[in-house]
Amino acid sequence: MTLDDTDRALLRLLVADAGQPASVLGRQLGLSQPATWRRVKRLQDAGVLAGRRLVLDAAALGFGVTVFLGVKLATKGGVSLEDFERAVGAIPEVQVVTHVLGLYDYRLRVVARDLADFERVLRRRIMTLPGVGTVEANVLLSEERRPGPL
Missing domain, CATH: 3.30.70.920 (Lrp/AsnC effector binding domain/regulation of amino acid metabolism (RAM) domain)
Structure with missing residues (x-):
């Protein structure tokens, strides 16, 4: 899969906060919500996005x-x-x-x-x-x- 500059920018935004809705991501990229969603879906289908993960703070949970x-x-x-x-x-x-x-x-x-x-x-x-x-x-x-x- 070939990634363009918009794909790379989208990946940077998702790495920073994977929970952002497509509408928010789209505004930051200058894309519509449907166009952003199609790009996210394409990256998922190609295996570039292997999932979304919640990062827990082990120390805050008592694991020091x-x-x-x-x-x-x-x-x-x-x-x-x-x-x-x-x-x-x-x-x-x-x-x-x-x-x-x-x-x-x-x-x-x-x-x-x-x-x-x-x-x-x-x-x-x-x-x-x-x-x-x-x-x-x-x-x-x-x-x-x-x-x-x-």
């Missing part, structure tokens, strides 16, 4: 600790990647599971209420997953840049 875990699967036992992914995906504190190439097999983003809560999640949930070998934790101190437009 974010930890990035590097997980290396044990070579013994022959646990499949799918078994690990299915099991880790069932843990609500695990927000992101990324299969990576490098020192670790997976990188996880885990939220917890505090360090004691994180330790509980690590010991009782993550370390008991099928195939877990080595785990390295990095506690998030601050996040300066939020994901933005490509």
Whole structure:
């Protein structure tokens, strides 16, 4: 799909606030509401817009600790990647599971209420997953840049 300048401007507006109605977006782009809606629909149908997401503030909800875990699967036992992914995906504190190439097999983003809560999640949930070998934790101190437009 080829994007023109108006499509790119529309994407920037949607990244800033995906909840804006087509009429508001259209006014900012100099388009009518139906023309704006057709562009949004075309971007959705082409897979450029993969969905709209609500971003929650974890700290405001009582989750004051974010930890990035590097997980290396044990070579013994022959646990499949799918078994690990299915099991880790069932843990609500695990927000992101990324299969990576490098020192670790997976990188996880885990939220917890505090360090004691994180330790509980690590010991009782993550370390008991099928195939877990080595785990390295990095506690998030601050996040300066939020994901933005490509």
